[in-house]
Amino acid sequence: MGLDTYASRSSDDVMLTEEDERAFFNAGIELCGGLFSGNDGSFRGKVYWDVVFEVTEVSLTTEWLPPETVREMAAKLNAVSPEELAEINDYARTRYTGSPTNADEMMSLQCFFTICANRGLGLIGWF
Numbered sequence: 208m209g210l211d212t213y214a215s216r217s218s219d220d221v222m223l224t225e226e227d228e229r230a231f232f233n234a235g236i237e238l239c240g241g242l243f244s245g246n247d248g249s250f251r252g253k254v255y256w257d258v259v260f261e262v263t264e265v266s267l268t269t270e271w272l273p274p275e276t277v278r279e280m281a282a283k284l285n286a287v288s289p290e291e292l293a294e295i296n297d298y299a300r301t302r303y304t305g306s307p308t309n310a311d312e313m314m315s316l317q318c319f320f321t322i323c324a325n326r327g328l329g330l331i332g333w334f
Contacts, residue, residue, distance in 0.1 A: 210252035210268060214319070214328040218271035221331060223248050230322050236315045252332060255316055258296035258308075262287055272330040274323070281320035289313040 213221045214231070223231075231247035238250035252267040259267055263280040272280070284292070292313035323330065 210256065211333045212250055212252035212255075212267050213331045213333065214248040214323050215331050216328060218273070218329060218331070221248075223328070227326055227328065230326060231319070234315075234318050234322060236319050236322075237312065238315050238319060239312075250316075250319065255296065258292055258313070258316070259284070261295050262292070266332075267330070268332050268334075269330075270332055272332070274327045274329045277320065277328065277330055278324040281317075281324035284317050284320050289317065292316065 214223060214227070216222045216224070216227070228247050236247075239254040240249070240251055256267050259265065259280070263283045265272065265276060265280055287295075289310035290313075293308040293310050296308040296313065322328070
């Protein structure tokens with residue numbers, strides 16, 4: 208069991224429009240997925256929890272992060288270089304997957320949050 212993170216228009220259930228799904232697909236985001244996450248609009252939250260919390264001071268374990276909070280998180284993540292984000296995340300990444308984080312993966316994380324911010328999406332944290 209672990210944390211999965213889903214972009215959503217609703218706090219009650221994962222809800223994305225076709226345009227939202229297309230935005231994630233067209234961005235070519237490549238983030239670690241879990242059993243039920245990792246497709247367009249979601250990722251394995253526990254793999255990125257440390258870096259997101261370290262930079263934004265917001266926990267992905269929160270059941271619902273509203274769009275305003277996600278916009279603030281995106282701005283904070285985008286203020287740090289992908290290389291610096293990779294260094295911050297390396298400890299958690301090797302603990303869960305056995306492989307280090309790279310800057311391209313962190314650019315995908317930044318892109319994910321930017322899409323959410325631009326499209327007015329919140330985040331659902333699910334265990």
